Amino acid sequence: MTTQRDRKQMEGFHKNNRIPVPVNVIFSCVFIFLAAICVLPLIFVIIISLSTEESIQRIGYSFFPQGWTGFAYEYVMNSSETVGRAFLVSIGVTVTGTIFGLMMNSSMGYVLSRASFKLKKHYTMIIFIPMLFSGGLVASYMVITQFLGLTNTYGALILPIGVTPFYIIILRTFFQTTVPDSIIESVKVDGGNQFLIFFRIVLPISLPALATIGLFLSFAYWNDWFMALLYIRSTHMQMYPLQYVLISIERNMDFLLRNAEFFGAAMDGGARLPAEAVRMALVVIAVLPIACSYPFFQRYFISGLTIGAVKG
Amino acid sequence: MVRQASAGPDNITHKKRKRRFGSDNWELTILGLPVVAWFFLFSYLPMFGIIIAFKRYRPVGANFFDSLWKSDWVGFENFLFLFRSPDAAIIFRNTILYNAVFITLGISVAVTLAIMISMLYSQVLAKVTQTMIFLPHFLSWVVVGYFVFSFLSTDRGLVNNLLISMGRQPVQWYIDTAPWPYFLIFINLWKGMGYSMVVYLASIAGIDISLYEAAAIDGAKKWQQVKHITLPMLKPIITIMFILAVGRIFMSDFGLFYFVPRNSGPLFNVTQTVDVYVYNALFRLNNIGMAAASGFTQSIAGFITIVSANYIVRKLTPENSLF
Numbered sequence: 001m002t003t004q005r006d007r008k009q010m011e012g013f014h015k016n017n018r019i020p021v022p023v024n025v026i027f028s029c030v031f032i033f034l035a036a037i038c039v040l041p042l043i044f045v046i047i048i049s050l051s052t053e054e055s056i057q058r059i060g061y062s063f064f065p066q067g068w069t070g071f072a073y074e075y076v077m078n079s080s081e082t083v084g085r086a087f088l089v090s091i092g093v094t095v096t097g098t099i100f101g102l103m104m105n106s107s108m109g110y111v112l113s114r115a116s117f118k119l120k121k122h123y124t125m126i127i128f129i130p131m132l133f134s135g136g137l138v139a140s141y142m143v144i145t146q147f148l149g150l151t152n153t154y155g156a157l158i159l160p161i162g163v164t165p166f167y168i169i170i171l172r173t174f175f176q177t178t179v180p181d182s183i184i185e186s187v188k189v190d191g192g193n194q195f196l197i198f199f200r201i202v203l204p205i206s207l208p209a210l211a212t213i214g215l216f217l218s219f220a221y222w223n224d225w226f227m228a229l230l231y232i233r234s235t236h237m238q239m240y241p242l243q244y245v246l247i248s249i250e251r252n253m254d255f256l257l258r259n260a261e262f263f264g265a266a267m268d269g270g271a272r273l274p275a276e277a278v279r280m281a282l283v284v285i286a287v288l289p290i291a292c293s294y295p296f297f298q299r300y301f302i303s304g305l306t307i308g309a310v311k312g
Numbered sequence: 313m314v315r316q317a318s319a320g321p322d323n324i325t326h327k328k329r330k331r332r333f334g335s336d337n338w339e340l341t342i343l344g345l346p347v348v349a350w351f352f353l354f355s356y357l358p359m360f361g362i363i364i365a366f367k368r369y370r371p372v373g374a375n376f377f378d379s380l381w382k383s384d385w386v387g388f389e390n391f392l393f394l395f396r397s398p399d400a401a402i403i404f405r406n407t408i409l410y411n412a413v414f415i416t417l418g419i420s421v422a423v424t425l426a427i428m429i430s431m432l433y434s435q436v437l438a439k440v441t442q443t444m445i446f447l448p449h450f451l452s453w454v455v456v457g458y459f460v461f462s463f464l465s466t467d468r469g470l471v472n473n474l475l476i477s478m479g480r481q482p483v484q485w486y487i488d489t490a491p492w493p494y495f496l497i498f499i500n501l502w503k504g505m506g507y508s509m510v511v512y513l514a515s516i517a518g519i520d521i522s523l524y525e526a527a528a529i530d531g532a533k534k535w536q537q538v539k540h541i542t543l544p545m546l547k548p549i550i551t552i553m554f555i556l557a558v559g560r561i562f563m564s565d566f567g568l569f570y571f572v573p574r575n576s577g578p579l580f581n582v583t584q585t586v587d588v589y590v591y592n593a594l595f596r597l598n599n600i601g602m603a604a605a606s607g608f609t610q611s612i613a614g615f616i617t618i619v620s621a622n623y624i625v626r627k628l629t630p631e632n633s634l635f
Contacts, residue, residue: 016526016528017490017524017525017534017537018431018433018534019431019534024431024432024433027428027429027431027432028432028433028434028437030428031425031428031429031432031437031438031441031442031445032441034441034445034505035441035444035445036444037438038444038445038446038447038448038502038505038506039444041459041463042447042459043463044459044462044463045458045459045462048462048554058467059473060465060467060468060469060470060472061462061463061465061468061469061470061473061474062470062473063470067384102594103346104346104347104350105347107343107344107346107347108344110343111340111341111343111344112344114340116336116337117337117340118333118337119337119340119341119344123344123348126348126351126353127347127525128635129355130351130355132559132615132618132619133359133611133614133615134359134611135355135357135358135359135360135361135362135611135616136362136590136604136607136610136611137587137590137591137603137607138357138360138361138364138365138590138594138600138603138604138607139357139358139359139360139361139362139364139604139607140358141594142358142361142364142376142380143353143354143357143358143361143365143376144354145376146371146375146376146379147357147375147376147377148353155513159350159354160354162350163350163351163354168347168518182633188336193335193339194336194339194340194343195339195343196588198343210624211380219450223450223451223455224452225452225453225454225567226566226567235392243452243455246347246454246455246458247454250457250458250574251617272452276468279458280458280462283455283458283459284406286452286454286455287451287455290450290451291447291450294446294447294450295443298443298446301510302510302514305507305511305514306511306514
């Protein structure tokens with residue numbers, strides 16, 4: 001028991017055991033500078049997306065454009081066939097993938113958390129070996145395209161990145177430490193089986209861990225472009241997720257030009273497609289959902305990382 | 313990370329009670345089967361498929377494995393081809409050197425910053441700046457590529473605009489190889505710093521405060537406390553992060569080396585790593601043999617490095633080893 005006076009004394013002590021004031025000022029400046037470096041590029045891209053095309057043509061990308069316009073966003077909003085579609089694909093893949101990944105990783109995490117499970121060692125080996133050795137890109141690509149036949153399917157965007165040994169280990173550690181054996185035993189005594197225990201008891205009381213892994217998964221799916229790069233051909237543009245649209249418009253603007261109707265109507269009088277601003281507007285649209293949400297979810301991330309960093 | 317506390321008392325009684333594989337075990341086996349199937353399809357089949365490196369692969373069969381079976385063995389021909397080309401030395405040199413710099417700088421800068429931020433007077437400032445520094449971790453490499461482009465674009469980029477306004481010549485950044493090693497190191501550090509800081513900060517937060525109190529009473533200065541308390545307490549986590557990173561020294565971040573330099577040909581000497589090479593060989597040159605041979609070398613070398621890194625740590629400090 002610490003009394004009020006003790007606590008006061010401790011606070012006084014901590015006040016003395018601190019870095020000197022000038023050092024604190026220097027450190028504060030360092031972190032303000034670093035924070036600015038980390039955030040400024042995003043702000044820069046937002047400014048470019050709001051710049052007029054004439055300004056970009058004349059003075060290039062600038063923090064202080066000569067003219068402001070929301071036309072790039074208007075253009076994007078009207079590209080429901082292309083960009084809107086890509087946005088929906090990204091959301092669909094993210095939601096489905098997150099649910100799929102949660103079911104897979106948590107079921108295995110639960111199985112490995114049961115000390116009495118007789119195949120525990122074998123199952124652990126199965127998820128452990130891939131952490132050390134992998135078949136590499138060529139063989140994976142061949143298996144997925146020429147054996148599993150996932151080319152141009154949403155399965156190719158979802159299945160290969162849903163399961164990660166790291167997530168399984170985090171969930172296993174969580175189940176081991178927070179799901180009491182007594183609950184499981186009592187359900188078994190009442191005649192409940194493991195499926196019932198897992199779905200009706202373990203999952204509902206493990207929401208914090210599931211939220212953490214769910215966030216890892218949803219950010220990974222939202223940001224993924226590699227699967228689309230490998231497995232979605234240009235004949236299936238309607239399946240492009242947003243991140244891959246960004247890649248394809250880096251190569252050429254065809255993707256956006258498919259939206260010819262709006263292009264023609266809005267740009268009579270020889271105006272050009274505001275290509276630069278539109279590109280950057282797409283970057284902003286791909287980033288904003290994440291940039292706006294991660295500060296609130298940060299603590300889940302941190303708790304996941306710290307569980308994962310502890311040896312099981 | 314996967315070491316088990318296998319023979320708990322609970323375990324022993326269970327073994328005594330039921331020898332047979334009871335319903336409980338069956339249910340757990342089935343519950344884990346989807347993931348086992350996933351690993352079989354997406355991890356183990358590619359592992360078998362790795363023998364493609366020793367074949368002259370032709371798509372002659374009904375599916376990949378049928379074709380693989382029917383393709384001719386060529387022994388080490390693909391490897392000879394790869395290692396006689398000048399590319400092999402470049403891609404492995406780039407991969408290893410970049411990783412060596414990433415590991416040393418990544419760990420030392422992140423540990424330093426984590427310790428510094430934990431000392432700030434203002435908790436609010438620490439929290440806000442740490443959150444902002446975490447932002448790049450959540451961005452994809454494609455997005456980062458656009459960020460970099462907005463600064464380095466030859467005709468519109470901010471850097472060239474500044475150069476011109478200062479009366480200097482603009483630079484063709486995506487052709488000039490000299491600055492790219494620094495760019496890539498900086499960008500990698502920029503993106504990864506927030507994540508590493510969080511890992512080390514969590515460990516710093518877990519250090520018993522009374523250690524610092526005792527040291528302060530003995531008259532230890534703040535930097536002495538860092539040297540004799542914080543750093544030793546961080547040693548296990550630093551070791552773990554180090555082994556993980558060294559184990560991946562033959563792997564590289566495809567996005568960083570492919571998108572950020574926009575896969576620009578003139579930069580290949582300084583930007584091409586094994587992963588980029590495998591991708592380009594497979595999709596640009598359609599040279600499956602070369603791609604497979606370099607991928608195989610990467611997998612084997614990666615396996616050896618992670619096992620030996622762990623082995624060495626286990627010899628030195630067993631409690632810090634990973635498995």
